[in-house]
Amino acid sequence: MVVDDVAANRDIVRMLLGYRGHDVIEARDGADALRLAHVHHPDVVVSDVLMPGIDGLELVHRLRSDPDRLAAQAPVIFYTANYLEPETRPIAEACGVSQVVLRSQDPHTLLEAIDTALAQGPVLIDVPPAADEEFAQAHLHAVNAKLIEKVRALHDTERRFEAMAVASPVGICILDTHGTADYINERFTEIMQMPQESLLGQGWLDCLDDSAQDAALSLLHGAGETAELRFDHRISWPDGTTRRLRLHLRQIHDDDDGRLAGGVLMVDDVTDLVSAEERLREEIMRRQEDSRHRDAERLDSLRRMAGGTAHDFNNILGAILGYTNLAIETINDGLEDGTVPAETAESLLGDLQHVVKGGERAKGLTQQLLAFGRREIIQPAPINLNALLRDDTPSLRETAGDAELILDLDPALPDVKADPAQISQALRSLVRNSAEAMPSGGTVTVTTSAQDDMVTVSLTDTGAGMPQHVLDRAFEPFFSTKPAGSTAGLGLSTAHGIISQAGGQLTLRSQEGRGTTATFTLPALITETPAPPPSPTGTDETGGETLLLVDDEAAVLQVSARILSSAGYDVLTANDAGEALRILEQHPGHVSALVTDVVMPGMNGRQLAKVAAMRQPSLSIVFVSGFAESLIDENGNNLEPGSTILAKPFDREALVSTVRGALNATAHR
Numbered sequence: 001m002v003v004d005d006v007a008a009n010r011d012i013v014r015m016l017l018g019y020r021g022h023d024v025i026e027a028r029d030g031a032d033a034l035r036l037a038h039v040h041h042p043d044v045v046v047s048d049v050l051m052p053g054i055d056g057l058e059l060v061h062r063l064r065s066d067p068d069r070l071a072a073q074a075p076v077i078f079y080t081a082n083y084l085e086p087e088t089r090p091i092a093e094a095c096g097v098s099q100v101v102l103r104s105q106d107p108h109t110l111l112e113a114i115d116t117a118l119a120q121g122p123v124l125i126d127v128p129p130a131a132d133e134e135f136a137q138a139h140l141h142a143v144n145a146k147l148i149e150k151v152r153a154l155h156d157t158e159r160r161f162e163a164m165a166v167a168s169p170v171g172i173c174i175l176d177t178h179g180t181a182d183y184i185n186e187r188f189t190e191i192m193q194m195p196q197e198s199l200l201g202q203g204w205l206d207c208l209d210d211s212a213q214d215a216a217l218s219l220l221h222g223a224g225e226t227a228e229l230r231f232d233h234r235i236s237w238p239d240g241t242t243r244r245l246r247l248h249l250r251q252i253h254d255d256d257d258g259r260l261a262g263g264v265l266m267v268d269d270v271t272d273l274v275s276a277e278e279r280l281r282e283e284i285m286r287r288q289e290d291s292r293h294r295d296a297e298r299l300d301s302l303r304r305m306a307g308g309t310a311h312d313f314n315n316i317l318g319a320i321l322g323y324t325n326l327a328i329e330t331i332n333d334g335l336e337d338g339t340v341p342a343e344t345a346e347s348l349l350g351d352l353q354h355v356v357k358g359g360e361r362a363k364g365l366t367q368q369l370l371a372f373g374r375r376e377i378i379q380p381a382p383i384n385l386n387a388l389l390r391d392d393t394p395s396l397r398e399t400a401g402d403a404e405l406i407l408d409l410d411p412a413l414p415d416v417k418a419d420p421a422q423i424s425q426a427l428r429s430l431v432r433n434s435a436e437a438m439p440s441g442g443t444v445t446v447t448t449s450a451q452d453d454m455v456t457v458s459l460t461d462t463g464a465g466m467p468q469h470v471l472d473r474a475f476e477p478f479f480s481t482k483p484a485g486s487t488a489g490l491g492l493s494t495a496h497g498i499i500s501q502a503g504g505q506l507t508l509r510s511q512e513g514r515g516t517t518a519t520f521t522l523p524a525l526i527t528e529t530p531a532p533p534p535s536p537t538g539t540d541e542t543g544g545e546t547l548l549l550v551d552d553e554a555a556v557l558q559v560s561a562r563i564l565s566s567a568g569y570d571v572l573t574a575n576d577a578g579e580a581l582r583i584l585e586q587h588p589g590h591v592s593a594l595v596t597d598v599v600m601p602g603m604n605g606r607q608l609a610k611v612a613a614m615r616q617p618s619l620s621i622v623f624v625s626g627f628a629e630s631l632i633d634e635n636g637n638n639l640e641p642g643s644t645i646l647a648k649p650f651d652r653e654a655l656v657s658t659v660r661g662a663l664n665a666t667a668h669r
Contacts, residue, residue: 001025001042001074003033003059005051009103013046013079016107017114030054034062037071044117046110049080056080060097064125073122077101077113098123171267173204177260179217191245191269193237207245207267208233216249222260227251244274295472313362318649321359322559325652328352329566363649380502382415382525383423385448385457392424399431402441403461410449414524418502426495426506430459430518433492437463437516453524460517466510474508495520545592545663546570550580550608551624552600556648560595560624560655567656577603577611584612593620593663609643620666622646622659 002013002024014024025040027033031054033047045063049056056078066072081103098120099113171188173181181204189196192207199206205213212231219229228250235243248266253259331348334340340348386409389396397405427446434444442462449456466474475496492508499506499520510516547569551557554575561571572591574580577600584591594612598605609621622644644662646654 001027001033001036001040001045003027003030003045003047003051003056004079005029005048009048013110016110020111022114030056030059030062033059034066034071037063037066037074038068041068041070042074044114045074045076046079046114047076049078064123070122072125075117075120075123077110077117079103079110169268171265173199173265173267174262175204175220175265176262177220177222179205179220181265188267191243191267192235204265207235207247212247216265219249219251220260220263222251242271243269244271246270314648316555317359317362319553319555319559321356321363321649321651322556322563324352324355324359326559326562326566328356329652359649380417380419382417383420384413384415385423385455385522386410386413388420388423389427389446389448389457392427395424396427396431396446399428399435400444401435403435403438404441404443405431406443406445408445408447410447413448413450413455416455416502416522417525418504418522419498422498422502426498426520427457427459429492429495433518434459434461434463434516437461437465450524454521455524456519456521458517458519460515462515465512465514465516466508467512471508471510475506544568544570546572546587546590547593547595547659548572548574548580548583548591550574550577550594550596550600550605552576552597556597563652563655564595564659567652569659576600577605577608580608581611584615589616591616591619593622593659593666595622595624595659598623598625618666620644620662622662624648624650 002010002017004010004013005028010026014026017024025036025042027036029051030047033045034054036042037045045059047056047059054062060076063074063076064072075098077098078100080100098117101110101113168185168187171191172183172185173188174183175181179202181200181202184196184199184204186196188199188204192199194203194206197203205216208216208231212233215229216231218224219226228248231245231247231249233245233247235245237243246268249263250266251263252261254261328349331340331345331352335342335345389407389409393405393407431444431446438444438461445458445460447456447458447460449458474492476493495518496506499522502522504520504522506518506520508516508518547564549557549561549564549571550573551560552575557573557575561573564571572583572587574583577596580594580596594609596605596608600608603611605623605625609623612619613621624646625648644658644665646658650658
């Protein structure tokens with residue numbers, strides 16, 4: 001029989017003895033043990049000493065005096081954590097206790113004591129038990145000594161708790177299961193700026209808002225599965241200062257039976273900590289913003305340099321290609337009329353074709369530089385990126401090479417306004433960049449989506465990824481990690497410029513060994529009333545109209561004049577706007593079209609066109625430029641709506657057809 005007022009202690013002994021094959025009877029206290037002893041006559045009694053009501057000492061005394069001889073002779077072993085053997089030996093010997101075993105000892109000690117008691121058999125009571133008065137005195141002495149010891153230990157514990165509570169940097173509140181506070185330390189009153197008497201009882205709830213109060217009381221009542229809660233709360237002190245609190249509420253359980261006994265609330269004033277965290281976040285955000293601003297300034301500087309260089313080079317390149325085409329035409333004419341020998345013509349034409357090929361490659365390079373610099377002449381139009389991706393799938397798969405191209409398209413994708421050719425070029429550049437990161441093959445997944453009036457396209461590859469120092473410079477022109485001479489290093493920079501010029505944003509996210517994701521967003525197109533279709537340009541033949549050609553670059557002016565003259569037009573030339581206006585005055589109503597460069601010193605082409613149109617409303621206007629900044633705003637809108645724009649450098653066919661189209665459009669108005 002195991003006698004103990006703590007159920008957990010009885011369970012431990014029952015399991016321990018059960019492993020030995022013993023049948024175990026459990027008694028909750030001394031009175032219960034006396035009753036069960038009469039019924040079951042246990043072979044051994046294992047009893048705690050300190051118990052409410054009839055304790056272990058009195059239990060042994062009553063057993064030995066019991067008229068039931070089988071119950072009276074049962075061996076008793078004290079199994080205690082409160083009494084040491086020297087403290088219980090006198091009365092234990094007087095009552096015939098077999099052995100005292102401490103709970104702190106190895107469990108085998110208890111098992112050995114039980115084995116010994118069983119081997120010795122029932123206790124022989126030769127000497128009558130001590131008289132009640134004698135037992136009462138011994139019992140009182142033992143219990144009183146233990147009580148004094150416990151009281152002293154309790155006082156020591158209280159002093160230590162009080163010292164810790166007073167010195168604690170956090171507020172402490174001890175609560176019962178009804179949510180009533182019976183202890184609050186000084187720090188709690190300092191944090192709340194309220195007197196202690198206002199916080200005792202249920203006053204402590206002022207440190208929580210209404211919803212948190214309900215949750216806290218439910219926890220103290222034992223509702224729910226959690227045993228602790230954490231809260232963040234703001235309070236206002238009487239002086240108007242706002243403080244930030246962090247609170248931690250935990251349940252407290254009784255050590256004896258594990259029942260919920262209440263809770264402890266810890267309150268910390270973290271205002272300074274939160275302020276420091278917010279300052280740190282602001283500082284991090286400021287540094288990140290400064291870094292983005294520096295990157296933007298660096299890219300903008302590179303764009304201005306690239307755009308300006310490409311613009312100037314375009315003028316030179318235009319003259320080279322123009323004169324080369326004129327030379328080819330002259331040789332072909334000489335070949336036809338026999339003035340140039342066939343062998344000589346063939347040799348010259350072959351050489352000039354190499355010049356043209358080199359010029360075309362240079363033209364492509366300048367276009368990439370202009371695209372990066374957001375200075376390329378564009379023709380924005382409403383497009384659906386899903387449809388564009390489907391149409392471009394064959395070329396994108398070819399660009400991807402050995403990599404697999406997967407399209408994941410949002411069926412409800414709205415339209416955007418951009419130049420389709422440029423967006424296709426940007427997509428090819430991004431797919432090519434992904435493919436080069438996967439020389440052994442992989443997957444490029446193109447995903448489209450729409451959110452918050454923005455259309456998003458993401459290209460994710462399974463390549464090697466980029467380290468941070470490469471990622472930081474990925475958009476710089478001519479920056480490349482590939483071997484020298486393999487590429488110009490303009491793919492990502494060109495794509496970045498194209499998306500930026502279309503009013504969007506291109507970003508890269510990459511990690512070594514985990515691939516790269518390129519994401520660009522464009523504003524969704526707001527549905528508008530469709531514009532009436534343009535007037536037909538027709539295919540009217542050249543009618544010998546007079547053209548006024550204006551350009552500050554003499555070489556471009558001369559070659560353009562020769563091309564248009566050879567096409568059957570009468571051409572007047574001017575190298576600036578002032579001279580062009582004087583020519584218009586000298587030929588009132590005679591000039592059919594003004595073909596003008598846009599970027600010129602003094603009065604630019606747009607200003608010239610406005611003045612000329614005021615003087616002659618029927619005048620056709622053709623703007624010639626390799627620099628979009630003068631004709632296209634940052635959102636990709638044409639600053640001269642309805643006008644005709646010819647991008648530099650151009651060839652003979654482009655110049656002639658553009659001028660013819662502008663003249664036809666004016667004639668059909």
